[in-house]
Each structure stands twice: as structure tokens, then as C-alpha cells.
Amino acid sequence: MEIFSGILQGFTTSLSITNLVYCFIGVFIGTLIGVLPGIGPVGTISLLLPATFRVEPVSAIIMMAGIYYGAMYGGSTTSILVNIPGEAASVVTCLDGYQMARKGRAGAALGISAFGSFIAGTVGVVALMFLAYPLAKLALNFGPPEYFALMCLGLAILTYLARGSMLKALSMALVGLLLSFIGIDGITGLPRFTMGMVHLMDGVGLVPIAMGLFGISEVLLNLEEVVRRDVFATEIKGLLPNREEWRRSKWPIVRGTIIGFFLGILPGGGAVISSFISYGVEKKLSKTPEKFGTGMIEGVAGPESANNAAVGGAFIPLFTLGIPANVTMAVLLGALMIHGLTPGPMLLKEHPEVFWGTVTSMYMGNVMLLALNLPLIGLWVKVLKIPYGILFPLIILFCLIGAYSINNTAFDIGVMVIFGLIGYLMKKFDYEGAPLLLAFVLGPMMEQALRQSLLLSHGSFAIFFTRPISAVAMGLAVALILSYFLPFLRRKRPNLEEDSV
Numbered sequence: 001m002e003i004f005s006g007i008l009q010g011f012t013t014s015l016s017i018t019n020l021v022y023c024f025i026g027v028f029i030g031t032l033i034g035v036l037p038g039i040g041p042v043g044t045i046s047l048l049l050p051a052t053f054r055v056e057p058v059s060a061i062i063m064m065a066g067i068y069y070g071a072m073y074g075g076s077t078t079s080i081l082v083n084i085p086g087e088a089a090s091v092v093t094c095l096d097g098y099q100m101a102r103k104g105r106a107g108a109a110l111g112i113s114a115f116g117s118f119i120a121g122t123v124g125v126v127a128l129m130f131l132a133y134p135l136a137k138l139a140l141n142f143g144p145p146e147y148f149a150l151m152c153l154g155l156a157i158l159t160y161l162a163r164g165s166m167l168k169a170l171s172m173a174l175v176g177l178l179l180s181f182i183g184i185d186g187i188t189g190l191p192r193f194t195m196g197m198v199h200l201m202d203g204v205g206l207v208p209i210a211m212g213l214f215g216i217s218e219v220l221l222n223l224e225e226v227v228r229r230d231v232f233a234t235e236i237k238g239l240l241p242n243r244e245e246w247r248r249s250k251w252p253i254v255r256g257t258i259i260g261f262f263l264g265i266l267p268g269g270g271a272v273i274s275s276f277i278s279y280g281v282e283k284k285l286s287k288t289p290e291k292f293g294t295g296m297i298e299g300v301a302g303p304e305s306a307n308n309a310a311v312g313g314a315f316i317p318l319f320t321l322g323i324p325a326n327v328t329m330a331v332l333l334g335a336l337m338i339h340g341l342t343p344g345p346m347l348l349k350e351h352p353e354v355f356w357g358t359v360t361s362m363y364m365g366n367v368m369l370l371a372l373n374l375p376l377i378g379l380w381v382k383v384l385k386i387p388y389g390i391l392f393p394l395i396i397l398f399c400l401i402g403a404y405s406i407n408n409t410a411f412d413i414g415v416m417v418i419f420g421l422i423g424y425l426m427k428k429f430d431y432e433g434a435p436l437l438l439a440f441v442l443g444p445m446m447e448q449a450l451r452q453s454l455l456l457s458h459g460s461f462a463i464f465f466t467r468p469i470s471a472v473a474m475g476l477a478v479a480l481i482l483s484y485f486l487p488f489l490r491r492k493r494p495n496l497e498e499d500s501v
Contacts, residue, residue, distance in 0.1 A: 003133055006348075010356025014364055019059055019357065026063035027365045030070020031372055034090070035078055036391065041071040042437075043215035045331050046207050047398055049338070050405040057339040058357040064335055065358055066365045068328050069121060069311040072271060073369045076113040076304055080106060089271035089307035092279045096292065096299030103295050108241045112249050112297055113304040114373040115241075118366050120257040120305035124312020125362045127261055132348065132355070135320040139345040142321075144452035145463050149473035151446045154323055156477035157266060158435050166484045169435045172426075176436040179204055180443025187451065199411040206334040208416035209440060211399045213433040216420025219392045221427050241297065249301035252282050256305030263306075264313025264325060271307035271314075271326075278306035312362070318343055319355055322445070327434040330441040 013019060033044045045064045052060035075090030080097035093113070100109040142150075159169040182193045183203030194200040241249065259281065260274040282302040283292045292299050314325040322344030324330040336343050341351055348355050403416040423433055457463035465471045 003130060006133075006352060006356045007129060007360065009352060010358075010360035013058060013353050013357030014062065014361035018056075019062055019361060020364060022055075022059040022063040023066050023361045023365050024368055026066020027070040027073075027368050028372065030067040030072075031074035031369065033067065034071035034074020034076075036386070040214055040218070041068050042328050042331055043211055043218065043399075044071075045328065045335070046210035047215060047402045049207050049331075049335055050402050052335070053338070057336075057341055057351075058354045060335065060339060061332070061354060061358050062361040064332055065315075065362065068332070069308060069362065069365060070369060072121075072308045072311060073114065073117050073373050075307075076117075076300075077110065077373070080109045080113065080300070089275050089310075090304075091272070092275050092303045093300055095279070096294070096296045099293065099295035100297065100300065105295065105297075108245055108297065109300050110373070112241045112245065112301050114370055116249065116253045116256070116301045116305040117308040117373075118370045119253055120260060120309040121311065121366045121369075122363065123257050124261050124264070124309040125359060125366070128312045128315055128362075129359055131316055132320055132359075135316060136345040136348045139321050142469070143467075144449040144456065145467050145470040146473070147321075147323075148446055148449035148453055149464055149470035149477070150321065150323055151442050151449070153473040153477040154317075154325070155435070155439055155442065156480040158326075158438060160480040160483070165430070168431050170481070170484075172431055172433070173435040173439040176439030177443045177446070179209070179436075180440045181447070186444070186448065199409065204415060204440075205407075205412055206331070206441065208403045208412045209419050210331055210437060211403060212416040212419025212421075213423035213426075213437060215395060215399045216416060217423025217427060217433070219395055220420065220424040223392065245297050249297055252278070252298045252302035253305045255281060256302040257309040260306030260309030261313040264310030265316050266325065271310040274306040274310040275303035278302040315359070319347060320345060322347075324438060324441060327437050330438045333441055 014023070029044065029048075030041065033041060044067055048064070048067070052063065055063075072089055076093050076097065079090040079093035080101050097109045097113070100106065155173050159166055159173055178193075180203070182200055183191070184201055185192055191201060256274075256278040259278050260271070263274045263277065264271070279292075279299055279302060282298045283289045286292065286296070286298065288296075314329050317323045317325050318329045318333060322333070322342065324333045333343055336347075336354075341347060341354060399416060400413055403412045404410065425431075426433060453463050454461070463470075464474050
């Protein structure tokens with residue numbers, strides 16, 4: 001009964017005119033960002049975060065959540081029509097989606113992508129509703145050792161599943177932790193790593209770092225690349241797949257939804273890995289795997305369902321444990337804290353309107369996205385033709401305005417520019433920004449949990465290995481890190497992009 005009363009409260013909140021408007025703004029911007037290759041949902045949420053400071057917390061979170069799952073929808077449009085993924089989770093959709101477009105089935109590919117995303121997104125929201133309360137009650141029994149161990153496990157999984165070198169991902173996570181220690185020590189009250197600069201007394205801002213790493217750096221990287229964005233010249237018609245295409249797509253949608261949701265819950269999992277694994281599963285289960293990459297609709301339906309279901313799964317550890325499952329959730333975690341909310345089990349008790357309002361708004365958002373993606377495909381095609389010479393200066397301008405508006409100081413602009421250059425160099429040398437940003441957000445919470453645990457144990461680290469949950473989590477984290485240094489395990493480390501394509 002508690003769940004159903006929460007759902008009723010959530011719909012009361014999300015169906016208000018104000019929140020419906022913010023939901024629409026979020027999903028529209030998310031779709032637009034998904035269509036346009038470039039800044040991505042992390043940079044967009046970071047950019048718009050300062051604009052929400054005077055907005056009610058529930059409205060702000062509804063809008064930012066809409067940007068996230070809206071980008072999952074929009075990313076398939078460029079993958080299918082241009083063969084360029086608008087969002088990282090839509091990379092694998094290029095393989096068969098673009099080939100379907102070349103065969104005159106662009107409409108069916110776009111249609112099954114939209115319907116699969118709608119079905120998977122809705123199922124993910126339902127599962128989120130019914131799993132959140134039991135997990136939140138379980139999380140109330142967690143102490144500082146459990147939280148520290150789970151956050152360590154999250155960082156370990158993220159580095160283990162990194163696309164490139166695990167050692168590089170681990171080094172970026174350590175850099176993120178070091179950056180999070182800048183500022184006033186919460187226990188001793190003494191400044192740390194501030195180099196005598198007043199602006200660093202409150203630490204380095206999340207928004208300038210995120211906009212630099214994922215916004216400015218992406219613009220700089222694209223400026224040196226000549227990317228053709230010729231929309232495939234075909235008449236987009238027949239958005240409803242035929243009966244045979246539906247028959248071939250129904251089980252990939254079901255499997256993609258299940259894979260995406262449960263991988264979305266895992267720290268480091270998320271939409272990208274879900275879509276690659278879903279594609280790999282469909283290819284292995286197919287009677288004609290050799291035809292994948294030539295325009296198989298299963299190669300569109302499964303991955304697009306998986307990346308949307310992963311969004312619902314990713315909100316579970318954020319809302320119930322206060323632990324972000326991926327870098328976008330890390331930015332949302334920062335947004336919740338900026339708005340004075342503490343993510344975790346107490347959020348459902350102290351601010352149920354935020355949790356249930358956000359979750360139920362995803363129903364509205366999925367319906368809006370279905371309406372936006374099918375009738376407005378012609379508009380998105382025109383948007384794709386915006387020259388980069390106009391688009392990139394606008395992105396940089398909005399980043400500068402967003403960074404300055406946080407504290408009305410040029411120091412934050414400088415931080416953003418510096419991290420933009422650092423992010424550019426990181427991309428050039430195959431270092432990922434996600435472990436750095438996730439560790440930066442988790443750093444203060446990890447430090448607090450570590451110090452509280454050591455106070456409870458009178459300085460003994462054995463507390464992390466004598467309590468069952470923390471012992472299992474720490475054991476898994478250590479095993480994942482050690483796997484890089486053990487040759488026989490290192491060879492077995494999955495390369496998802498190679499295995500799936």
C-alpha cells in the first residue's frame with residue numbers, strides 16, 4: 001500500500017502544469033542533444049544546472065532526468081540516417097540502422113527504435129517503482145563501512161569495464177579523488193591543497209569540471225576532424241514496422257529491456273555497455289548471425305531497448321543508496337546535493353515528492369518522447385544540417401555563461417577552460433573522463449564513510465572485512481583491480497566493442 005500511495009503522490013506532483021512543462025523541456029532538449037553529435041547529456045545537464053538554482057528541486061530533477069533519457073531516444077536518429085552516433089549509447093545502432101536506411105527501411109528502423117525505447121523505458125520505470133522501496137529499507141541497515149565498500153566497488157567496476165586501458169581508467173579515478181579533497185577539511189576545519197587561493201576554499205566546482213571535460217573538450221576534438229553529416233537521401237515513410245519486422249523484434253526488445261535494466265543498476269554498467277551486450281546477444285542467438293551489419297532489425301530493436309531500460313535501472317542506486325551508477329548519475333547526484341537534498345534511503349522518507357514526482361514524470365516523458373520522435377523526424381533531419389561553424393561557438397558561449405553564473409566569478413570560467421584543455425588531451429591520449437568525474441563526486445562521501453568507519457573500529461581497517469556486505473564488496477573490488485596485474489585474468493577482460501561488432 002505504501003508504494004501505491006507513493007505512486008498517487010507522484011502523479012499528483014508530476015501532473016502539475018509546471019512540472020509537465022519542465023518534463024517537456026527536458027525531453028525536448030535531451031532529444032535535440034541526442035540528435036546532434038557533440039556535447040552529450042553529461043555536458044548538457046552540467047550546462048543547465050545553474051539555470052535551475054531558483055527552480056523547485058523536484059522540477060529541476062524532472063527536467064534533468066528528462067534530458068538523460070531523452071538523449072537515449074534522440075541518439076538513434078543520427079545513427080540511422082547519418083551513420084554517426086548522436087550519443088555514445090547509440091554507437092552500435094549504426095551497424096544495422098544505417099544499412100536499413102540504405103535499403104529504404106529508414107522509417108521502420110526509426111519506428112522500431114522509438115517503440116522499443118518506449119516499451120523498455122516504461123518497463124524500467126515500473127521496475128524502479130517496485131524495487132526502490134525494498135532496497136531503500138535494506139539500505140537503512142547500511143553503516144559507513146558498507147557505504148565505503150560499495151563506493152569502492154562502483155569505482156572498481158567502472159575502471160574494469162573501461163573501453164581502453166584499465167590502468168589509465170584507474171589513474172583517472174585517483175586524480176578525481178585527489179581533486180575532491182581540495183578545500184576545507186570537514187572534520188578538522190583546515191584548508192587542504194588550496195595553495196592559499198580563496199577561491200579553492202570551497203573546493204573545485206562540479207559544474208565547471210563537467211562542462212570542461214565533456215563540453216569544451218568535445219568541441220575542441222571535433223574542430224580538428226572533418227566529419228561528413230550527409231543525411232542519407234531516402235524518403236522516410238512507413239514509420240510503423242510491418243508484421244514480419246514486429247515478429248522479429250519482439251524478443252530482442254524483451255531481452256534488451258531485461259539486460260539494460262539490470263546492467264543499469266550496476267555501477268559502471270549503464271546504457272553504453274547494455275547496448276553492446278544486447279547486440280552481442282542478438283547476434284549469437286540469431287539463426288543468421290552473418291547478416292548482422294547488413295540491415296537486421298534485431299540489431300536496432302535490442303540495443304535501443306537496452307539503452308533506455310538502463311536509465312530506469314541507473315536511478316535505483318542513486319535514489320536508494322546515494323551512489324551514482326554512471327557519470328550522468330554522478331552529475332545528478334551533485335544536482336540533488338546543490339538543491340539541498342541528500343540522496344539515499346532517507347530521500348524517500350524526507351522528500352517523497354522528489355522521488356515519486358521524478359519517477360512518475362518518466363511515464364509522461366516516455367509518452368512525450370514517442371510523440372516527439374515519430375512526427376518530428378523531419379525537424380530532426382533539418383537540425384542535423386546545422387553547420388558546425390554555428391553550432392560549436394554557441395556551445396562554447398553557453399558553457400561560458402553557465403560557468404560564470406554559478407558564483408559570478410571568472411575563476412570558474414578559468415577552471416572550465418583548464419579542464420576543457422585537459423579533457424581534450426585526455427581524449428587524444430585515450431584517457432576517459434568518466435572515472436575522474438565519478439570519483440570526484442564520490443570522493444567526499446567516501447572520505448566521510450572511511451573516517452567514520454575508522455572511528456567506529458578505533459583505527460582498525462578490519463571493520464571492512466568483518467561485516468558481511470562490506471567484506472563481499474571490498475573482496476570484489478580488490479579482485480577486479482588485481483585482475484589487471486594477473487596475466488591470465490587480463491586476457492579474459494572483456495572488450496565489448498570488439499566482441500559485439
